[in-house]
Amino acid sequence: MSAVTFRDVLVRFWPLLALQLILAIAGLMDISRRKTVKHLPRPIWVAIILLGECIGPIIYFAVGRGEE
Numbered sequence: 001m002s003a004v005t006f007r008d009v010l011v012r013f014w015p016l017l018a019l020q021l022i023l024a025i026a027g028l029m030d031i032s033r034r035k036t037v038k039h040l041p042r043p044i045w046v047a048i049i050l051l052g053e054c055i056g057p058i059i060y061f062a063v064g065r066g067e068e
Helices: 006-033 042-051 055-064
Strands: none
Touching: 006 042, 006 055, 042 055
């Protein structure tokens, strides 16, 4: 049985990490450009985007986007 190193884990999961980073950046950019957001205050949406890993930005894009 061989030991799993950090490099092994990083090599396997880098696409997921990249997707998470891209979604978070896109969500934060979108929330900063919009005049209004739906259902929750802006700081709560920022927390959901940052702390919700991959699902947080998806929830924001599906539910929280307001009108331009």
